[in-house]
Amino acid sequence: MTSNSPSEKRLEELREQAWKDGVVPGKGVDVAGGPIPRKPGYYGQPVVKPPVWTWEIPLYFFFGGMAGMSAVIATGSVLFHHVDLARAAMWLAVIGGAVLSPILLIMDLGRPHLFLNMLRVFKHRSAMSMGAWILSAFGACVVPGLIALELHAHQVFPGALDQLLRAAAGIFIFASAIFGTLLATYTGVLIGATAIPAWFLHRTLLPIHFGTAGLGSAAAVLELLGHRTPALNFLGFYAAAVETALLIWLSVDKHGTADRAIHEHGSGWLIRIGEILNGPLALVLRFFSFGPMAALSFLIGSLVSRIGWIAVGKVSGSDPESVFAAERY
Amino acid sequence: MIGEGIQSTNQRKHSYVQDRVEVGFFTDPSVCIGCKACEVACKEWNHVPDDGFTWSGNSYDNTGHLGASTWRHVMFLEQDRQKGNQVTGPMSLDDDPFRWVFLSDVCKHCEEAGCLEACPTGSIVRTEVGSVLVQNDVCNGCGYCVVSCPFGVIDRRPEPLHDAGGAFKCTFCYDRQKSGLVPACAKVCPTESIVFGRLDDLRARGAERVQQLKQSGYNDAQLYDPTETSVRGIHAFFLILGEPEAYGLPPKPQIPTIYLKSAWTSAFATAIASIIATLAAFALFS
Numbered sequence: 239m240t241s242n243s244p245s246e247k248r249l250e251e252l253r254e255q256a257w258k259d260g261v262v263p264g265k266g267v268d269v270a271g272g273p274i275p276r277k278p279g280y281y282g283q284p285v286v287k288p289p290v291w292t293w294e295i296p297l298y299f300f301f302g303g304m305a306g307m308s309a310v311i312a313t314g315s316v317l318f319h320h321v322d323l324a325r326a327a328m329w330l331a332v333i334g335g336a337v338l339s340p341i342l343l344i345m346d347l348g349r350p351h352l353f354l355n356m357l358r359v360f361k362h363r364s365a366m367s368m369g370a371w372i373l374s375a376f377g378a379c380v381v382p383g384l385i386a387l388e389l390h391a392h393q394v395f396p397g398a399l400d401q402l403l404r405a406a407a408g409i410f411i412f413a414s415a416i417f418g419t420l421l422a423t424y425t426g427v428l429i430g431a432t433a434i435p436a437w438f439l440h441r442t443l444l445p446i447h448f449g450t451a452g453l454g455s456a457a458a459v460l461e462l463l464g465h466r467t468p469a470l471n472f473l474g475f476y477a478a479a480v481e482t483a484l485l486i487w488l489s490v491d492k493h494g495t496a497d498r499a500i501h502e503h504g505s506g507w508l509i510r511i512g513e514i515l516n517g518p519l520a521l522v523l524r525f526f527s528f529g530p531m532a533a534l535s536f537l538i539g540s541l542v543s544r545i546g547w548i549a550v551g552k553v554s555g556s557d558p559e560s561v562f563a564a565e566r567y
Numbered sequence: 568m569i570g571e572g573i574q575s576t577n578q579r580k581h582s583y584v585q586d587r588v589e590v591g592f593f594t595d596p597s598v599c600i601g602c603k604a605c606e607v608a609c610k611e612w613n614h615v616p617d618d619g620f621t622w623s624g625n626s627y628d629n630t631g632h633l634g635a636s637t638w639r640h641v642m643f644l645e646q647d648r649q650k651g652n653q654v655t656g657p658m659s660l661d662d663d664p665f666r667w668v669f670l671s672d673v674c675k676h677c678e679e680a681g682c683l684e685a686c687p688t689g690s691i692v693r694t695e696v697g698s699v700l701v702q703n704d705v706c707n708g709c710g711y712c713v714v715s716c717p718f719g720v721i722d723r724r725p726e727p728l729h730d731a732g733g734a735f736k737c738t739f740c741y742d743r744q745k746s747g748l749v750p751a752c753a754k755v756c757p758t759e760s761i762v763f764g765r766l767d768d769l770r771a772r773g774a775e776r777v778q779q780l781k782q783s784g785y786n787d788a789q790l791y792d793p794t795e796t797s798v799r800g801i802h803a804f805f806l807i808l809g810e811p812e813a814y815g816l817p818p819k820p821q822i823p824t825i826y827l828k829s830a831w832t833s834a835f836a837t838a839i840a841s842i843i844a845t846l847a848a849f850a851l852f853s
Contacts, residue, residue, distance in 0.1 A: 278812075279815045280814055281625040283631065285718075285816075288714075289713065290710040310841055313845070318849040347707050347732070348733055348734070349708045350707075352706070355688040355690070355707045356687055356709070359688065359689035364687050364711070365827070419837075419842060423837045424834060426830065427833075427834050432714040432826075433681060438826045441830040441833070442833045443833075445834035449837035450841070469848040469851075472847075473845060473848050562817065565817060565818060565821075
C-alpha cells in the first residue's frame with residue numbers, strides 16, 4: 239500500500255537507502271557492527287589503554303607541585319633572612335609533600351598495603367620509580383628541615399646547639415629545594431613518557447607547565463596566608479607570564495587528530511579554562527594590583543588544568559584514530 | 568604444522584626454560600576457525616575470573632579487547648575485500664567481495680617492553696624464555712604499566728573480581744613452560760592457528776607461510792612484527808591480511824622510554840629556571 243503522506247515517504251526513503259547502501263545510519267542507532275564495520279580501527283576499540291588513575295592523581299600533582307616549589311621559596315627566604323616567610327613555606331612543603339602527597343598516592347594504588355614495594359628497586363628508566371624516590375627524599379629533607387627551623391626560630395636551645403640547628407636547617411632546606419624542583423616537574427615526565435598520544439606529543443611542555451604551576455601555586459598560597467611581599471608578587475608575575483606563553487604554545491603546536499583531546503571534548507575545555515585562569519587572567523589581575531584575586535585565580539587554574547590533563551589522557555587513550563595519527567610524529 | 572599430530576611443537580614436551588631458549592607464538596588467521604578454545608583454555612588454566620558478559624554487536628566478538636581478565640581475544644573482522652582466490656559475482660547481485668577474518672590476539676611479549684621498563688616495583692620481569700611476566704605478589708597496582716604499553720594489553724583488574732587491584736596480562740603460561748608443557752592456548756588450538764615454539768623457527772615459518780598465501784591469491788598477507796621501531800620486534804607475532812589498523816594494531820608502536828630524554832631535559836630546565844626566578848625575586852625585592 240502506498241500513500242502520499244510525508245511519514246510514509248520517509249519510510250520508503252529508508253527502504254531505498256537500506257537496499258542501496260546495505261546499512262542505514264541514524265540518530266541513536268549504532269551500525270558499527272553492521273555488515274561491514276565503519277568505525278576506525280577494530281570496531282572503534284581503543285588501541286592503547288586509557289589511564290586507570292582517579293581523582294587522587296590530579297590532586298597529588300597539584301599538592302606535590304606546590305609543596306616542592308614551596309621548598310624553593312623557603313630557601314630564598316632563608317638566604318635573604320625572611321624567617322617568618324621561610325617557616326610558612328616549610329609548613330606548606332611538609333603538609334603538601336610529606337603528608338597529603340603520600341596519602342593521595344597510596345590511596346590511588348590498586349593494592350595500597352603494598353605501597354612500600356615502590357622502594358624495592360631504583361629504575362632511572364621508570365619515571366614512576368624516580369618519582370617515588372624523589373618524593374621519599376623530599377619528605378626525608380623537609381620534615382627535619384622544618385623541625386630544625388622551628389627550634390632555631392624559637393631559640394629553644396642555647397648557644398652552640400642553636401648554631402648547629404641553624405646549620406642543619408639550612409642544609410635540609412637547601413636539599414628540600416633541590417628535590418622539590420624535581421618533585422614539581424617529574425610529574426610532567428611521568429605522563430609525557432607514556433603511550434598516550436596527547437601526552438607524549440607534549441612531553442616538553444608538560445614539565446614546564448607542572449613545575450611553573452607549582453611555583454605559582456606556592457607563591458599564591460603564601461600570599462593568601464598574608465605574606466604579601468614584593469618577592470612573592472614577582473614570582474606570581476613570573477609564573478602567570480610563563481603560563482600565558484604555554485597557553486599560546488599549546489594553541490599553536492597542534493597535531494590535529496593526534497592530540498584532539500586537548501582541543502575538543504570536555505577535556506579540552508578543562509585545559510583551556512585552567513590555562514586562562516593561571517595564565518592571562520592571573521597576569522592581568524596582578525598587573526592591576528588585585529594580588530589576592532590573582533593568587534586565587536592562579537590556584538584554581540592550576541588545579542583545573544591538572545584535572546584537565548588527566549581527563550585528556552582518558553579521552554586520548556580511548557581514541558584509536560589519535561594513536562594511529564600520532565605515529566606520524 | 569597441521570597434520571603433524573603429536574610431532575607438532577604444540578604437543579611436544581620441551582625444556583626451553585632450562586635451556587634458556589627464546590620462545591614465541593606465531594598466530595595465523597588464515598587457518599583460524601574462530602572457535603575461542605584459546606580464550607577458554609587460558610581462563611581455565613590461569614583461573615582468570617569471569618568479568619561479565621555483554622553482547623557487543625560486533626560480529627561474533629563478545630569479548631571486546633585484551634585486558635586484566637582477558638589474555639587471549641579472538642577478533643572477528645568483516646571486510647569488503649576478496650579473500651584469496653575467492654570467486655565473487657554469481658552468488659550475489661553484483662561484484663561484492665567479502666571476507667571474514669579471525670585472529671587470536673595476545674600480549675606481544677615485546678623485545679623492548681614498555682610495561683617492564685615502567686614498573687616501579689620490579690614486579691614485571693623478563694623470563695629465561697624471553698617472555699614478559701608480572702609477579703603478582705609484588706605488584707602494588709600503581710597503574711603505570713597500563714599507560715606504558717603501546718598495544719593496550721596490560722590493565723589493572725577492577726573490584727569486585729578475584730585478586731583485584733593488581734595489573735594482569737598473559738603470563739605465556741610460564742608455570743606450564745617450567746614443567747616442559749606448552750602454553751594452554753597453543754595446546755588446545757585445533758588448527759594450529761596458534762603455534763608455540765622457538766622464536767627463530769617461528770619467524771622462518773611465518774615468512775614461509777606469507778609466501779605460500781601470496782601464491783594462493785592472498786595478496787595483502789604480511790607479518791606483523793615491528794622490528795624496525797623502538798619496540799624491536801615482538802615474541803608473539805602475527806600474520807595479518809590487510810593493514811594492522813583494522814586489527815587495532817599500531818603500525819609503528821614505540822616504547823615510551825624514547826620520550827624520556829626530551830621530557831627530563833625540559834624538567835631539569837624548568838627546575839633551574841624556577842630556582843633562578845626565586846633567587847632573583849628575593850635579590851631584587853629584599
